[in-house]
Amino acid sequence: MILTIAVATARAVLGRRRTILLVLLAAVPALVALLARGSGVSATETTALTIDLLVVRAVLPIVALVLGTAALGSELEDGTAVYVLASPVARWQIVVAKLLVAIVGTFILAGVSTLVTGLVLATDGPSLGLVWASVLGVLVGSVVYCALFVALSLVTTRAFIVGLIYVLVWEGALASLFGGTRFLSVRQYVVGVANGIGQPPGAPFGDTLPIESALMLAAVVLVLAAALAVERLRAWEVRPAD
């Protein structure tokens, strides 16, 4: 059943125009990497900086935001969710199917973006190790961001705007300025995992969460967000105007 819903969701979410736009967005870091190649700084530092700035802070959250809020939110918004909800399918299965589509879509785009960007820049062993570690960090980020944004689409009809504010204001500014709020930033989980696995020399990602904390917090957010999404979907109502 999860697969049936996931296939239909993928067709709905990955429309031609949206996919082209997201692919173009995901290609930007690799293009920038081509320009930044051989800029003189150490390969590890350049790789980490480019991946962090362009993929982890931009491509990953934006792709997750678009796919995470569209996976279920679009159907709830236009009323076509009724055709799924008026069926004897457990609500958790619907949430899992929607999450899977958003996560897989986000990881394919942001993961490939990380990989290509990294491979353009990495020239030695440590920097190559960092690329693969970053891909795993982006996988964790894809899961957590998508869970957050799918849940958000069940909490508010303005999920995209609220999600954008979280990414830009909270993650972009506040979490970077105040170290104490790091545990509430998905970006920190991503770089925490990348740092922990890649163990790059120096601190190219800055002062990050330890990998154990990053993984544990990511798991907590995933479970809480998914549980919230299931509960909200169980109590979902058609709008009065319908």
Add this chain to the structure above:
Amino acid sequence: MAAGPTSADPSTSAPPPASTPGGGAIVLDRVSRWFGNVVAVNDVSFSIGPGITGLLGPNGAGKSTILNILAGLLRPSAGVATVDGRPTWRDPEVYRRLGLVPEREAMPGYLNGEEFVTYRARLQGVRDPAAAARRALQAVELSGVARRPIGTYSKGMRQRAKLAGALVHDPVVLLLDEPFNGLDPRQRLHMIDLLRRMAGDGRTILFSSHILEEVERLAERILVIYAGRLAAAGDFREIRRLMTDRPHTFTIRSSDDRRLASELIADPAIFATELTDGRLSVRTAEYGALTRLLPRTARAASVSLFEVRPTDESLESVFGYLVGQGGGRR
């Protein structure tokens, strides 16, 4: 129907237990629903079994809210809605027995008709989804365009695709919100025929409409909803009679309004006449009585009739009257 053969105040009668043989009993028990300060459905109770029942009322009366509550897509603020004794709110298992045709036109436009109905069949857990989809599409005469994307469908085609998606798992209960919207006359006849056949197989069908004639043609029983309240429920002919026998107001233009007024008021069937702005208003308790009395009286008084026009024939006024009747009996 639980509310008795005909009742203008059915909300006060308790629904009987859902004990229809073979299932398909729909019960609404003292259900209310409000959105903020707006009461959309006000203490409505009814119980229906197999056959076709029409939910009649003007736009905004609360028909869709009632159907959505029955379909488990809206939480009742008070009371309970059940299908075969099972509350519908927060219980996806009811959809094994229930099919819904929503009013909203939006459909997954990226699927074609066949994919949509097959998808619905899979979601319903039908054993052979492809075969069930073919049967459902055939039943609604949509097989010819089944491979076309729904995004290119006309309103009537969408309506039939929605119906196919609702009946693909052969539900015992079918809820349809304004199912005739967008259908041409031939499609209407086909839909009526299809719903009659389904009802003949022992299904419970509840459909909403704001058009009296539609309900008249299809429903054996009706529920009249007005301003969120159940204004009347029961056999269609009885309700029709109740609607016809209500007080009517006519505006009359004649060669001598004053004389005609004085002659008419002498008859017990007329309980008010009024002359305003050069027009005569006549209020009567019986529609038929006035139509017989008026030409006779005018001829006897040598008055020529130029115009006779009913002034309150809108459905809203009819429904309003039925609610008033209900309130009067409390």
